[in-house]
Structure formats: structure tokens, C-alpha cells
Amino acid sequence: MDVTSSSPQTNTQSPAASWLADDEFRVLEAICETFFPTLDPPANSDKAQATYYRASASDLHLALLIAETLGQEDEEARADVRRLLALLRSPATGLLLAGAPRPFAALSFKQREKYLLAMAHSPLAQLRQGYQVFKRLTGFLFYATPDPHGHNPSWEALDYQPAGPPPAAPRPLKPLTIEQDSILECDAVVIGSGAGGGVVAGELALAGKNVIVLEKGGYQSEADFTLQEAQAMADLYLKRGLLSSKDMGIAILAGSTLGGGTIVNWDTSFRTPPDILAEWEQLSGLPDVFTGTALQESFAAVEQRIQINTANSAHNRQNQLLFDGAQALGYHAESLRRNAVDCEQRCGTCGFGCRFGCKQSTLKTYLQDAYEHGARIIVHCSAERVLIEQGRATGVEATVYNPESNTSRRLTIRARTVVVAAGTIHSPAILLRSGLTNQHIGRHLHLHPTSTIGGRYPEQVYPWQGVMQSAYSNQFGHLHDNYGYKLEVAPTHPGLLGMGTPWHSAREYRESMSYSAYLATIIILTRDKGEGTVTLDRHGEPVINYVTSVFDRQHLLHGLRQAARVHFAAGANEVVSLQSKRSQLTRQQVDNQGERAWQHFDRQLERNGLGVNRLIMYSAHQMGTCRMGKDPAQSVTDAHSQVHGVQGLFVCDGSVFPAASGVNPMLSIMGLAHQAAQYIKTTL
Structure with a gap:
């Protein structure tokens, strides 16, 4: 039977x-x-x-x-x-x-x-x-x-070997415990501790300011990272890794822990490209904010603090396959810079936290700086709204949850400056709950919609082992002006593979998954021109509305076709897309039919569709919902990341981008936050 x-x-x-x-x-x-x-x-x-x-x-x-x-x-x-x-x-x-x-x-x-x-x-x-x-x-x-x-x-x-229990390790930070309804005072309260909030908190504390950091997630360090996929999703990601657009068309990965996305990202550290910065300047009407020397100086300062380098960009097997396949086709291929030291290809679990302390997250850098200079850090703290009096931010109302006692306490922070750095999804939600009515709050959402072509190889690849992301190709980064896509790889552990692998029958699915160790994944990271929105539901929680535009789908389709060619150039025996309907091509078909096989596969990709829930799509990059601009009628924040019309209220995360960055956005966020922090110091 x-x-x-x-x-x-x-x-x-x-x-x-x-x-x-x-x-x-x-x-x-x-x-x-x-x-x-x-x-x-x-x-x-x-x-x-x-x-x-x-x-x-x-x-x-x-x-x-x-x-x-x-x-x-x-x-x-x-x-x-x-x-x-x-x-x-x-x-x-x-x-x-x-x-x-x-x-x-x-x-x-x-x-x-x-x-x-x-x-x-x-x-x-x-x-x-x-x-x-x-x-x-x-x-x-x-x-x-x-x-x-x-x-x-x-x-x-x-052939998957999970990590053992975490080793005993010191916990260098001690978050402040809130045991009763409380009122605290400070110079600046920072909502969020990731790439934006962490940098601002560190810079202000180093300048002698009294800082409080509020983090929605918990505090996890080397002593807590189990490196177990299911546990990490529950502990380190927004909505336990279940965050998605309202129609589930795009699965969204966003960090929710002390250190934010810098704890779970893959260390990729691109400066915002000059052509994108020039475009942002034109869109925003803000001269010198993006193209001046100040931002480049901020990039350099951040790069030094988080130790960005290429010495730790040695390729694991699937990064090497992307690099070799692109070069074999005559495409651009390059090693990328990373904010990690002494990686030594030891793990492959950057998305679950770095047990070895190699990743230079804000937890290890800017938040540590802030803590050592007197900053108070409060975790499991949900900021509900900003307090605004006579056109000026005066503090924050929040709720602090104690997971041990299953109790919540009210917390009010009185502050001269409020920095909202809760991320592109939650920052506009906080502003909307605070009663702000600027029509651009929550609009202009960009997600870098991403999908994958998997390649099955004759030898083991182990896509879950080693440096997670170290190679890329920008051959098609400018298909239409500044819009196109990058080819990168995605580390894939069994759960993520199980989630993405197409299901055509129970037996075929089980057989496909049995080859997981032989699989390499190439992602198509599109710079999206299309936009979505973040609105509030009746409980005041964010709702993500986003459908990939026809323009961006064409780039995604182009990328799926090219990624398949890179796989075959690197030696794959078979390629498959993540479409619900079967889209696959074997080396035998190519050898027997030549160009006809490619033409059939290209038509198959297009015919099987890129519409909502016809192709599994992901986003690890959220941008644009509180965009910067000169005109309050067209933007939410000004040249200093200060909210139009509200003194002392700043937004410092990816939501201030005037448009999509086109590259992994961590360093772009950190550079802009560092630049804003220099101005915020002068206001205090």
C-alpha cells in the first residue's frame, strides 16, 4: 500500500x-x-x-x-x-x-x-x-x-545536522525591568533598536545624552541562540515569521528582537549606489542630503564601527556556484562586503542569530556603546503612540509585557526628543496611532519582491552551511534606467525549503525535498517601482497591502530566466521555480533539444504566472512609508528625518527612503540614521 x-x-x-x-x-x-x-x-x-x-x-x-x-x-x-x-x-x-x-x-x-x-x-x-x-x-x-x-x-x-545547545556565555546587557506602571524621563527616547534605532541610540549616548531604548522584541544573545529554525522564527522575527502582505502574496521577514534586523540579516553591506542617491535627491527635492559629503562620511563612520570587510566573504558552495555560473556566461560577478569578522565558514545560521559573536550587529556595537554610556534599554515594550503637545513631541506611551509573569504594565516616557525607528511596517503605524494625518504616512511601501530558482546539482551543495551571502551579480541591475534586479543566493534550511518547494503530490514533494542537500538557490532581488501601503486595522495594528506591479513582474520574470541559465552554466542537472504549477527544466532536455528547450521553459515560466499566490515571493527589505522630502504635501519627514510639522519627532529607519534602495538596505539605513543623529545632537 x-x-x-x-x-x-x-x-x-x-x-x-x-x-x-x-x-x-x-x-x-x-x-x-x-x-x-x-x-x-x-x-x-x-x-x-x-x-x-x-x-x-x-x-x-x-x-x-x-x-x-x-x-x-x-x-x-x-x-x-x-x-x-x-x-x-x-x-x-x-x-x-x-x-x-x-x-x-x-x-x-x-x-x-x-x-x-x-x-x-x-x-x-x-x-x-x-x-x-x-x-x-x-x-x-x-x-x-x-x-x-x-x-x-x-x-x-x-543530511541536515542541526546545531547543539547554546554554550554558556555572558549576557553583556541588562535591560531595565518595569515591575509597575511607571513614568520615566530622558533626553531622547528611541523606539526600535535595529539598524536605525541602534545607531541613533549609540550616537546620542556617546554624546552624553540621557537615552531610553524601547524594543518590541526580547533580548537574545549568544547564550540564547539555539540556531534551531523553528525556535528562531518564533523568538527573533515579527509575528513569529508569519508576517505577510494582507493577501499572503509576499512572505515578509523582519527582525523583532533587541538589535532588530541586524541580528537576523545575512551581513550584506552595500552602500547606497550613487545613481540611486541622485535619484533620491531629485525625488525628494532635498539638495546635498543624499549626494553631499556628510552622508558619505556617515557611511565611513558606520563601516568602521561595524567592521565591514571582504576578508570574511569567502564563498560557500552555493555562493561559488553563483559566482562561477555568472562568470561562465560573461556576466558581472563580484564578492560583496559583510559586517562580520572571523566567520571561518563555521555555521550558516546567520538568520537565527550569531552564536560566535562574528556578526557586528547593533547589539554588539551601537547598543553596547549606548548601554556603557548610561542608556536604559527596555525589551518586550510596545510603543503605542507618541505624545504631542502644541506641535512638539513630548514623549511616548507604551506597554511593557513580562513573559515570565504574563503581565503587562503601562509605561510613559517623558522626553525632549522622540526617535521612531520601529521599521517600515511599524513606524507609520505608530505615527498614525499618534493622530498624525499626513496623507503620505504608510504610503509608498517598497519591498524588493524576491523569488527563487532552485538548481539541483550532482554533488552535495548543503545550502545551509557556511557564509550565507558573499557573491552577487549586478548584470541586470539597470534593465530600465535604475530599475532591474540583482542575483544573490539565499541560505535555505529545511523549514524554508519545505515552505517554498512546490507541492504537486505528497510523494513527489517528499522526493523533491529528499534532495535538499543537493540544492542551490539563486534569488532575484528586484528593485521595485511599484508601491504598496501600510494601514491600521480596527485594533490599531499594521496591515500590509502590496501587489507586485506589472513592471516589476517583468523584471522578476527576466530574472527567473537568467538565474536558470546561471545554474546550468554552473553545472546543475535541473532547475525549478517556486510557481504552484510545474515549471522545471532538466539538463537532458537542454542537451537533447537545445534552444527549443529553453524557449519552452521561458514560455512555461510566463504561462504559469507571477500573480498573487501563483508564485511564492519573499521580502526581507521594507522601505519608504515615511519618506523624506522637502514638501510636506509630498513626504513625511524633512532633510533631518524630522516629521513635518512636529518638532522633536524623528523617523530613523528604512521608511524614510524616498524610493527603493535597490541593494540590501542595512547600510543605507545606518548611514542615514548616523547623519540624522548628528543633527539631533544639536537639538538637545
Whole structure:
């Protein structure tokens, strides 16, 4: 027998899963068992392979994990999931999608597979979105979640070796504990501790100012980084790694921990290119802010403090494949600069925090400077609004959560200066909750929409090992003026691979994932001209509205085609896109059919579509929702990153970019924040 679907009588007794009724939970179990049933192993499988194929969703209690994960979402999101589960309980939907008038859980296994594929390929956006909710969660959790002994039934077969427990290490910072409703006073309060907030806090504290830093996430250091994929997403990322655009068209990765995105990014350190700076100057109407010497001096100061270099840009296997493949085609290929020291290809887990202290995040640099010069740091602190009196910022109202006691306390900060550096998603939300009415707050959102072409190679690549990002190609960075894309690589651990790998059937998916160690990923990082918005829901939380524009999709399509060619030039046997419908090409097809095979693949990529939830797309770069400009009618912040019309209120993060940066934005954020900090010092 090929498939055995064994679902134990797991129920929703877990408090975090109790929001689902028993009949709803049974549908969720059936979904998980369709994605991940017990399968007969291939002939001559060894013990690890047999364990891998026989493992099912029920072995990891996948439905319960998903219910608990979704249970942490807001009321509207949970209501959407329940409506989707109700749809799957309807016989009419079964007739429409699987040709059988029965609820999903009552269908045969093959009918359930057909049902899910019909959702994935549906012309109805809501069905595609629903499919992606369950496919991404099941794929990630099945491959990323360890059992109580710290192992996953897939890892040995995938040749994946997780890190051991974190070593004993000192915790160099001691955040301030808020045990009761409190009022604090300072010169400057900084909301956010990442690339923008960390720099400003350090600069102001070094200048002798009384600084308080508020961080929404917790405090994790070398002593806490487990380097386990599932744990890191929950501990270090906004919304536990589930953040996405409202329609789920783009999965968004953003740091939420002390040190912000600088804790989880991949160390890539580009200065903003001169042509982009010139464009920003023209768009903003701000002479010398972007093209003057002051910003270049700030870049140099930041680069020195966070030790940017190329000595630690030795290529791991998949970076070398990108470099070699691009060079073989005559394309630009270069090593990129990184803010890391003594990497030595030891891990490959930069996205889960740096256990060895190599990454020069704000936690190790500017926040440490601030702390040593008297700054107070408060974690698990959500800033609700800025206090404004007679056109001047006077402080912040916030809530501090204590995860140990599960209690919250009110906190009011009285300050002469407020620096909002909560990131492109949350900074506009704070301004809107504060009653500001500038129509550009939350508009002009840019995400650098990104997708991937995977290449399967004849030898192991281990895309999760070594320096995560060290090579790039800018061959197509200027397809249309300053707009195009970069080719880079993305480190991929099993959970992220499980989330992204297309699912055409349970067995084919399991087989595809079994080759994970042989996979290399090339990402197409587009500089988007299209824009989105950040608005507030009825609870005052940010909602991301973004659909990749037709202009940007054309660049993405161009990049998918070129990345495939780079893979084959580097020696890949097969390439595949992340489209729901099958888009793949083998070396045998190219050898047998030549250019005809390429033409067919190019048409296949275009025909299978780049629309919402037809192709998995990601964003690790968010920019533009509080953009800088001379005219208050066209922008939110001025030449000094001060909010138009409000003295003493500054925004210092990627949201001030007048347009997308076109490069990994960390250094752009830090340079602009450093420049703004020099002005803020004079106002204090």
C-alpha cells in the first residue's frame, strides 16, 4: 500500500488550540495528513530514508502545532481560517474542486490531493490564498520542528545536522525591568533598536545624552541562540515569521528582537549606489542630503564601527556556484562586503542569530556603546503612540509585557526628543496611532519582491552551511534606467525549503525535498517601482497591502530566466521555480533539444504566472512609508528625518527612503540614521 493515513485522536485540548471546534480541527488534521501522509519507502531505502518516508503529519502533531500557531494571530485572522475550514467542510466545495459531493475529510486520499491542487491553481484568489496558508505552515513545521529529543524525522535523510545547545556565555546587557506602571524621563527616547534605532541610540549616548531604548522584541544573545529554525522564527522575527502582505502574496521577514534586523540579516553591506542617491535627491527635492559629503562620511563612520570587510566573504558552495555560473556566461560577478569578522565558514545560521559573536550587529556595537554610556534599554515594550503637545513631541506611551509573569504594565516616557525607528511596517503605524494625518504616512511601501530558482546539482551543495551571502551579480541591475534586479543566493534550511518547494503530490514533494542537500538557490532581488501601503486595522495594528506591479513582474520574470541559465552554466542537472504549477527544466532536455528547450521553459515560466499566490515571493527589505522630502504635501519627514510639522519627532529607519534602495538596505539605513543623529545632537 502506497499511502497510510494514520491520524491519532489528537484534540484541541491545548489552550492555544482551543479556538478551533473539534469538527474544524478534524478538517485541519485531514489537510495535514494529505500534505504529509505515511508513505511506503522506495526500494532499497536505508533506515534514515525509511523513517523519512514513513513519518506523517500526525507523528509531529502537525495539526496541533498549526492550530497553536494560528491561535496567536488576531481575531480577524482566526475568523478567516475558520471560514476557510467551513468551506472545506461543505460538500458543494468538494464537488467543485474534487468532483465528489463530500466534505474534504470524507474524501479519499487521491481526491484530497486533487482538491488541494485545485485550490492552488484556482482562478479565485481566496482559494489560492487559503491553500498557501496551509501549505506554507505544514511545509515549514514538518521539516523545521524538532521532537522532544531535539530531532526531526526528516533531518538524517536530508543530511541536515542541526546545531547543539547554546554554550554558556555572558549576557553583556541588562535591560531595565518595569515591575509597575511607571513614568520615566530622558533626553531622547528611541523606539526600535535595529539598524536605525541602534545607531541613533549609540550616537546620542556617546554624546552624553540621557537615552531610553524601547524594543518590541526580547533580548537574545549568544547564550540564547539555539540556531534551531523553528525556535528562531518564533523568538527573533515579527509575528513569529508569519508576517505577510494582507493577501499572503509576499512572505515578509523582519527582525523583532533587541538589535532588530541586524541580528537576523545575512551581513550584506552595500552602500547606497550613487545613481540611486541622485535619484533620491531629485525625488525628494532635498539638495546635498543624499549626494553631499556628510552622508558619505556617515557611511565611513558606520563601516568602521561595524567592521565591514571582504576578508570574511569567502564563498560557500552555493555562493561559488553563483559566482562561477555568472562568470561562465560573461556576466558581472563580484564578492560583496559583510559586517562580520572571523566567520571561518563555521555555521550558516546567520538568520537565527550569531552564536560566535562574528556578526557586528547593533547589539554588539551601537547598543553596547549606548548601554556603557548610561542608556536604559527596555525589551518586550510596545510603543503605542507618541505624545504631542502644541506641535512638539513630548514623549511616548507604551506597554511593557513580562513573559515570565504574563503581565503587562503601562509605561510613559517623558522626553525632549522622540526617535521612531520601529521599521517600515511599524513606524507609520505608530505615527498614525499618534493622530498624525499626513496623507503620505504608510504610503509608498517598497519591498524588493524576491523569488527563487532552485538548481539541483550532482554533488552535495548543503545550502545551509557556511557564509550565507558573499557573491552577487549586478548584470541586470539597470534593465530600465535604475530599475532591474540583482542575483544573490539565499541560505535555505529545511523549514524554508519545505515552505517554498512546490507541492504537486505528497510523494513527489517528499522526493523533491529528499534532495535538499543537493540544492542551490539563486534569488532575484528586484528593485521595485511599484508601491504598496501600510494601514491600521480596527485594533490599531499594521496591515500590509502590496501587489507586485506589472513592471516589476517583468523584471522578476527576466530574472527567473537568467538565474536558470546561471545554474546550468554552473553545472546543475535541473532547475525549478517556486510557481504552484510545474515549471522545471532538466539538463537532458537542454542537451537533447537545445534552444527549443529553453524557449519552452521561458514560455512555461510566463504561462504559469507571477500573480498573487501563483508564485511564492519573499521580502526581507521594507522601505519608504515615511519618506523624506522637502514638501510636506509630498513626504513625511524633512532633510533631518524630522516629521513635518512636529518638532522633536524623528523617523530613523528604512521608511524614510524616498524610493527603493535597490541593494540590501542595512547600510543605507545606518548611514542615514548616523547623519540624522548628528543633527539631533544639536537639538538637545
